[in-house]
Amino acid sequence: MPFTANRQFKAQPRFLVAADGMYYTSDDGRQILDGTSGLWCVNAGHSRREIAAAVADQITQLDFAPAFQMGHPAAFEFANRLTQLLPNDLHHVFFTNSGSEAVDTALKIAIAYHRIRGEAARQRLIGRERAYHGVNFGGVAVGGIGANRKFFGNLLTGVDHLPHTHNLEKNAFSQGQPQWGRHFADELERIIALHDASTIAAVIVEPVAGATGVLIPPVGYLQRLREICNKYGILLIFDEVITGFGRLGEPFAANYFGVVPDLITVAKGITNATVPMGAVFVRQGIYDAFVQGTQQGIEFFHGYTYSGHPVSCAAGMATLDIYLKEGLLSRVQKLATYWQGAVHSLRGLPYIIDIRNLGLLAAIELEPIPNKPGDRGFETFLRCYELGALVRAAGDNIALSPPLIIEKQQIDQLFDTLAKALKLLE
């Protein structure tokens, strides 16, 4: 099982058998409030009939079309509709099947872009500590989670990492973006001095790091990264697999922070998680460099059998229709203050050492049990599940990212359940 304690699961299985709107149904017939949008992905809520109908229609109309040297209209239509949501000239899309594939695709685009322009020495990739960029070799290499890296050898060579920005001493219990910590971006100058800009292709960051416990960027931090990348001709990649599609109250974090990266990776919410799909958005200049920089034939030697799969595109367009019709890409603007008040109301309960939030994201950090990191977080997750709410344990952080359709009374239900669970902890 993926990222699962198999022995623990088999001793105490947890099965979900149905889902609708904000709730899962467990195999013992209980309603479980979804505090995590499944796995940060079911942004429009569960089992949306419109998406199911679009998928069924597509399968009977055109089930599959080869993606190499052939096209089909839905992929172009979906690409054109998506790019209208993006800031500036992020006008081109490469479709993948997951966030991990989107990340590895983006890293390959970055390296190939420099080579096509005659800067073939720019091969280094800069990630960040505590980053999660999926599980393929490139994503793990630029990722910053020790446990995900140490079993798998040397990964990619020529990778370096920025420090993460999480600091409990300075920023515990910040509401929204912390004021302190912009200077962490200046570490990029140090890394550039070490390797020389002429060897560096790209910097990749999650605008808000999700999987390691919702780490919120300090005020000015992302802007500073953008400035430094501009200064040295380094591409900036935002991994928006979690922050994309309305999580912060704007279509993308790039819109929210007012920072335009050169590439954006997405997945998850692109199809409301009904059908696997991911994508990479690139700025006009990158697309042009490939098309103009190649004499003839194929410009980018990369692709998946299922790139732009017709069924994924149909699911994605039906999802986009829902997002636009129901105003879900901006709905969080109306909920964020209530959400912030609700999550910070837990302050003072047992073991809580930090609470942080942005948009419709939050994390509650618990003091680890000595010599047993992660156990308290996992125990909280289990207690919540027993009490009827799905939350995500990221080590000793309880991460929350409910569907964007959540109502205020469901926010109350989520935090009441969490409070009960925390009070039950040993």
Ligand SMILES: Cc1ncc(COP(=O)(O)O)c(C=O)c1O
């Ligand atoms: C920021 C980020 N990038 C990439 C991924 C990987 O996506 P997938 O699991 O679809 O491969 C994730 C998954 O959680 C993610 O949060």
